[in-house]
Amino acid sequence: MIFTYSELNILCCGDTPSKKKLEIFTIASNYHIMVNPSDANFYDRCVIQEIIKTAASAQQLDPSGQREFKVVVLTEVDKLTKDAQHALRRTMEKHIGTCRLILIANSTSKIIPAILSRCLGVRVPAPTEKEIISILQTVSKKEGLSLPLPLAENIAKKSNRNLRRALLSLEACKTQQYPFSPTQEVVAPDWEVFLRKTATAIVQEQSPNSLFKVREMIYELLIHCIPPEVIFKGLLKELVKNCDGSLKCEVTKMAAYHEHRMQLGSKAIYHVEAFIAAFMSVYKRFMEESMSDIF
Amino acid sequence: MFVDRYRPVSLKNIIGQQGEQSNAKKLLNWLKNWANNQSGAKKLVRPSPWAKDNTGAYFKAALLSGPPGVGKTTTAHLVSKEVDFDVVELNASDTRSKKALSEEVSELLSNKSLAGYASERSGSDATSRNRVLLMDEVDGMAGNEDRGGVQELIALIKGSKIPIICMCNDRNHPKIRSLANYCFDLRFHKPRVEQIRGAMMSVCFREGIKIKPEALDQMIVGSNQDIRQVLHHLSLWSADQKVLDSEAVKKDSELSKKEFKIGPWDVCMKVFSESAHKGMSIHDKVSLFFHDYSIGPLFIQENYLKVSPHCARGNRNKLLEQVAKTAEVLADSDIIDKAIRTQSAWSLLPTQALYSSVCPGQYMEGHLSAQVEFPRWLGNNSKKNKFDRLSQELLTHMRLRISASKQDIVTDYSSRLRDAVVTPLVTKGSEGVTGGCKCYYLVHDVHVSKSGLLSFVKAAFTRTLNKEAHMTPFSTVSIAKKSSRVTQEDLELLDEGEEEEEEEEDDDDITKGGMIKVGKHSQKKASTSKGSETSSKGKGRVFKLNNL
Numbered sequence: 022m023i024f025t026y027s028e029l030n031i032l033c034c035g036d037t038p039s040k041k042k043l044e045i046f047t048i049a050s051n052y053h054i055m056v057n058p059s060d061a062n063f064y065d066r067c068v069i070q071e072i073i074k075t076a077a078s079a080q081q082l083d084p085s086g087q088r089e090f091k092v093v094v095l096t097e098v099d100k101l102t103k104d105a106q107h108a109l110r111r112t113m114e115k116h117i118g119t120c121r122l123i124l125i126a127n128s129t130s131k132i133i134p135a136i137l138s139r140c141l142g143v144r145v146p147a148p149t150e151k152e153i154i155s156i157l158q159t160v161s162k163k164e165g166l167s168l169p170l171p172l173a174e175n176i177a178k179k180s181n182r183n184l185r186r187a188l189l190s191l192e193a194c195k196t197q198q199y200p201f202s203p204t205q206e207v208v209a210p211d212w213e214v215f216l217r218k219t220a221t222a223i224v225q226e227q228s229p230n231s232l233f234k235v236r237e238m239i240y241e242l243l244i245h246c247i248p249p250e251v252i253f254k255g256l257l258k259e260l261v262k263n264c265d266g267s268l269k270c271e272v273t274k275m276a277a278y279h280e281h282r283m284q285l286g287s288k289a290i291y292h293v294e295a296f297i298a299a300f301m302s303v304y305k306r307f308m309e310e311s312m313s314d315i316f
Numbered sequence: 317m318f319v320d321r322y323r324p325v326s327l328k329n330i331i332g333q334q335g336e337q338s339n340a341k342k343l344l345n346w347l348k349n350w351a352n353n354q355s356g357a358k359k360l361v362r363p364s365p366w367a368k369d370n371t372g373a374y375f376k377a378a379l380l381s382g383p384p385g386v387g388k389t390t391t392a393h394l395v396s397k398e399v400d401f402d403v404v405e406l407n408a409s410d411t412r413s414k415k416a417l418s419e420e421v422s423e424l425l426s427n428k429s430l431a432g433y434a435s436e437r438s439g440s441d442a443t444s445r446n447r448v449l450l451m452d453e454v455d456g457m458a459g460n461e462d463r464g465g466v467q468e469l470i471a472l473i474k475g476s477k478i479p480i481i482c483m484c485n486d487r488n489h490p491k492i493r494s495l496a497n498y499c500f501d502l503r504f505h506k507p508r509v510e511q512i513r514g515a516m517m518s519v520c521f522r523e524g525i526k527i528k529p530e531a532l533d534q535m536i537v538g539s540n541q542d543i544r545q546v547l548h549h550l551s552l553w554s555a556d557q558k559v560l561d562s563e564a565v566k567k568d569s570e571l572s573k574k575e576f577k578i579g580p581w582d583v584c585m586k587v588f589s590e591s592a593h594k595g596m597s598i599h600d601k602v603s604l605f606f607h608d609y610s611i612g613p614l615f616i617q618e619n620y621l622k623v624s625p626h627c628a629r630g631n632r633n634k635l636l637e638q639v640a641k642t643a644e645v646l647a648d649s650d651i652i653d654k655a656i657r658t659q660s661a662w663s664l665l666p667t668q669a670l671y672s673s674v675c676p677g678q679y680m681e682g683h684l685s686a687q688v689e690f691p692r693w694l695g696n697n698s699k700k701n702k703f704d705r706l707s708q709e710l711l712t713h714m715r716l717r718i719s720a721s722k723q724d725i726v727t728d729y730s731s732r733l734r735d736a737v738v739t740p741l742v743t744k745g746s747e748g749v750t751g752g753c754k755c756y757y758l759v760h761d762v763h764v765s766k767s768g769l770l771s772f773v774k775a776a777f778t779r780t781l782n783k784e785a786h787m788t789p790f791s792t793v794s795i796a797k798k799s800s801r802v803t804q805e806d807l808e809l810l811d812e813g814e815e816e817e818e819e820e821e822d823d824d825d826i827t828k829g830g831m832i833k834v835g836k837h838s839q840k841k842a843s844t845s846k847g848s849e850t851s852s853k854g855k856g857r858v859f860k861l862n863n864l
Contacts, residue, residue: 097722186728210727228632229621229639236621240696246703246726279647286650287657290693291617291643298643302636309633 057096065105074112076120091120099126103133110135131284153177153187160188166195169203179207186210212247213255220259227301232294239293249289253280253296260300268307275299318551319544322519327394330387331515331543332507339380339502340391343481346372346500347399347448350479372500377473377480379454379496381487382504385542388483389452391504396448401479405450448479455484455492466491473498488579506541509533516546525554583607584615584688587677588623601677605669613653613672614691617646625682638679645675 056072076093101109113122113136124140126132148156154173161168168191176194180187190207198205219238222231242252257276261269276296283292324330333340353373372378380388396403451469473480482499484492513532520527527550539545578586583604586592593601605612620642628634649672656664711722 183728185724189728212727227636229635232639233621240692244696244700244703246700246707246722248723251723251727282647282651285654286647287654288650288693290696291647291650295640295643295647298636298640302633302640305636306633 056093065101066108069101069105069108069112073109073122074116092123093120094123094125096125097127098124098136099128099131106133106136110139113139147182148184150174150177150182153180153182153184156184157187157191160191167200169201171203172201172205172207175205176207179209212242212245215242216247216252216255217259220256223256223260223297223301224263224304227305232298232301235297236290236294239290239297243289249283249293250280252289252293253283256293256297260304264304264307265311268303271303272300275303318519318523318547318554322547324387324390324394327391327398330391330394332505332511333387333391339504340395342372342500342502343378343380343391343395344398346375346378347395347401347479349373350376351446372502375498375500376476377482377499378502379487379492379499380481380483380502380504381485381492383506383540383542384485385539385544386504386506387543388504389450392450392481392483396450396481399446401446401448403448403450405452446478448481449476451480451482453484454482454495455486455489466495470495470498486579488581507543509536509541512536512541512543512546515543516550519547519550523550523554525550578607580608580611580615581688583612583673584619585684587616587673588620588680588682588684590626590681590683593677593681598674601674602666602669604677605673606665609665609669611691613646613649613668614693615688616673616676618691618693619684619688620646620676620680622684622686623680623682624685625680627681642676642679645671645679 056068073093073095076091095109098106109122110133124132124136129137129142154170154177157173157176158168172194176187176190180190193208194201194205197208215238219235219242222235222238225231239252243249253276257273261272264272279292279296279299282295283289286292327340327344328334330340332338335341349371354376380392382388393403454466454469469482482495486492487496487503513529513536516532516536517529520532535549536546539549586604587601621639625635625638628638649668652664652668652671655661656668707722707726
């Protein structure tokens, strides 16, 4: 990754959280600026237009002592609105002489092709479970803890290849009980438990009434800023466990369909509910058919 | 004009108000006994809002509500005349802002001598005559000029020495509802077609208009049982031709059908009710949406699950299918809504009407089996925004140490952070103050504001943090402003160079924190009364899910 000499902007993408940012931190010099425009919600276009453009268009004062360009790191680029992305694409090209951009995103699917084609893509994979286990062990050694292997494996498995979550659950396990026992339970985050509960409620009863109750639960999740995409994913994962082969495909298709439409719309609850309603309808029919097959 | 020529001259002539239990009678009794009831000699109990109240003895004011043209104003005037009260009328054409009301009316109401003075000038001998204040069209008191008018009116009612009669069309308007708590509530309903027909026939006879009864019925229905409207139509047509056939009337009444506004509650009822759909064309259904297109769709989304569609009677599969279809068109409507609002494509509104109101109404056609509820989306959305703001704040503080995005803060850090920082504070009190926050550069104001701690623990926590505050080598305010990352080396430089300045900035922070604390106290109390556990109140980010 010797990008300092390249003439290209760089786009890093990878599952959250891989080592994207870390790698950039380690390599990047002290002379970079890091901006997260999507913090400004739908004003992100202004951030791009004002801050980045000014930063990018200004020449370095003393080109002999420094590099001839600045580095601007943009995080969470996939959260940018389309407007902001369009504002970015011109800036990227125009000021290539004075400014290099490093874009960080979780997925390239929400980045417009115009930006993709202007970047050198670098995919940073999420750490494997093995890697996580070894990191967990190193950390415990440094902290002076003894971590039994089964527990480390369990944490790594539960973390969903998310290193941050793994380390945080390690810490949580420690506050919960130390010395560790190999069979110690790894507590899942509250919202995950709640999401699972929601899925169970959907499977248990299919009726407008139950849909109404589920709506309340989804609201609760949304209120606490759980991204609706995560809700979709979590629900789908739980729901397909109760389906057989052909139904699995159908349900997944439905989820994808509604998730896509959610991106086009503005009120997430409408789309989550539409998905759940569709699932309930399909699932109820499926259950009754399989019941009548038995008898 | 027929309307004035045939205005009822006595209580007996008002259409639909002759009975013993009629509103006119009730109002008459209330007004007659007003002086006795309000003299203070009797102990009055506030009647329960659900109990049937025929006397209204408790109230100092009456509220007449009902659709236009059914005779509210006429009733009020005639009743006042009957009991020999002077009428002071204020209607929408008078300014009724808070100021105007308090200046003009309150004097009028509390001063008996003024009444005497006024009547003396007019030369009548009735110096001791009673007065009644008619506030017509109180639901019009919502515009800019009339700001605060309803509140002032309520205050007036409380301190009034004369009876007040208020009139309005929309009883369910939020402003009127607050007023209704202080008023003897009399609801006027539309008279039946036959009742109007009888009176109209006699008018026609006297005017020499020949009209078939069915043509008259058409006209009455077409004008929505509005007596005033019917009379207007009659006088208009009679000027044109003296013989009216039902065909012409039908055509005209269609055209003249009064556009009247109905509230979102009623819209929601109408959208789903099968009986209301009878005789409605698709255009009528679309126009339901346009009564209030910003909130109407939310009402429909909130309530569609409570409808029992008639097409799926008893068939649970069919029912779920209909629900799924409805949910999907609602999602469609959301997509259109976004297009409208972000690209200001307002020409799409009729399309949205189809998706968010007509289609759901068609799929779920039936009856509502529960009360229409206010959309919860609004409250939930603002709650979500609040939490979003809090997590953003948390992120700006923690960003220097961690690389996580906002989403990661919510999904991963929040609960752990609660365990690590707040739980010791709650369980161990002041001894539980840890250095945990220091390492994430959390400033106490953020922190304290988010925790529902006992005040002495909070104080200890603040003290400890203040002691350590000098260690924080930069002010968080600057981070928020620049939103740029200060690298570790820069920090060290700052640490040495700006120690003195930092102290000042910290002081600022402390005062800021103090202010926030005051604000949050009440919030804390509120949440305690809700009965949630202390531990779950921990951080602002704490998931209430624990309790569920």
